[in-house]
Amino acid sequence: MFRGKKYQNGAKLIDKNAAYDVTEAMDLVVKTAPAKFDETVELHVKLGVDSRHADQQVRGAIVLPHGTGKTQRVLVFAKGDKAEAAKAAGADYVGEMDLVEKIQKENWFDFDVVVASPDMMGVVGRLGKVLGPKGLMPSPKAGTVTPDVAKAVQEVKAGKVEYRLDKTNIIHCPIGKVSFGPEKLTENLNALMGAIVKAKPSAAKGTYVKSCVAASTMGPGVKLNAAKFV
Structure with missing residues (x-):
C-alpha cells in the first residue's frame, strides 16, 4: 500500500x-x-x-x-413527557413510529446515536435488522435504553x-x-x-x-x- x-x-x-x-x-x-x-x-x-x-x-x-471532539447527532424514541425532556436536553430528533417509517422507507441515517425509553423498545425492535449491523441499536448496557432519556442525551453530547x-x-x-x-x-x-x-x-x-x-x-x-x- x-x-x-x-x-x-x-x-x-x-x-x-x-x-x-x-x-x-x-x-x-x-x-x-x-x-x-x-x-x-x-x-x-x-x-x-x-x-x-x-x-x-x-x-x-x-x-x-x-x-470526543465530535458533535454527535442523537435520535430519541420516546413519547409524552420523556419526548419533551429529550428535546429540552438537546436531542436532534425525537419521535415514535414516524421515525421508524422514515428509516425504513427513506433509508435515513442522519444520526450517530440512538436512545430509547424502555416502553419504546417494541417499536425500535422493528429496526433491529438495519440498526444492528450499523452498531446503532440501543441497549441497556450502553445506557441507551433508559427511562431517563434526557440524561442519556446529555451524556452523549458531553462525549x-x-x-x-x-x-x-x-x-x-x-x-x-x-x-x-x-x-x-x-x-x-x-x-x-x-x-x-x-x-x-x-x-x-x-x-x-x-x-x-x-x-x-x-x-x-x-x-x-x-x-x-x-
Whole structure:
C-alpha cells in the first residue's frame, strides 16, 4: 500500500518494536498525524477473550473527561413527557413510529446515536435488522435504553463513547482529536482503559489486555505498553 511522504516521515519517529507508555504514545500520535484536517485519534485494544461466548462479552459506555471532539447527532424514541425532556436536553430528533417509517422507507441515517425509553423498545425492535449491523441499536448496557432519556442525551453530547468487541475480539474506540494535545488524549485514554479493565468478564482466562495501539485517522499506529493496564 502506497503511503505519502508525511506518513513515511512520521513512521520513522516510531520504533515498531517498542511499547510506549501512554504519555509518550500520545505525543507521538499527535506529532505523526499527517493530515491538514483535525484527525480523530482511535484506540484499538485486543482482548484475551472469545466474543463468541456470551459470558465473555465486553461492552459498555463511558463519558470521556474531554469528550470526543465530535458533535454527535442523537435520535430519541420516546413519547409524552420523556419526548419533551429529550428535546429540552438537546436531542436532534425525537419521535415514535414516524421515525421508524422514515428509516425504513427513506433509508435515513442522519444520526450517530440512538436512545430509547424502555416502553419504546417494541417499536425500535422493528429496526433491529438495519440498526444492528450499523452498531446503532440501543441497549441497556450502553445506557441507551433508559427511562431517563434526557440524561442519556446529555451524556452523549458531553462525549460519551460506547466500547464493544468486534468478531476478532478487538475494541475500536475514538478518544479525541489530534488538536486535544497529548495531555487530554492521555486522560481520555486512561479513562477508557479503566472502564475496559473494569468490564473484564469473570470467564476470561489468561492475559486480558493483549495489545493496545493508538493512531490518528491518517497516521501510523503507536503500540502502547499493554502490561500497564492489567
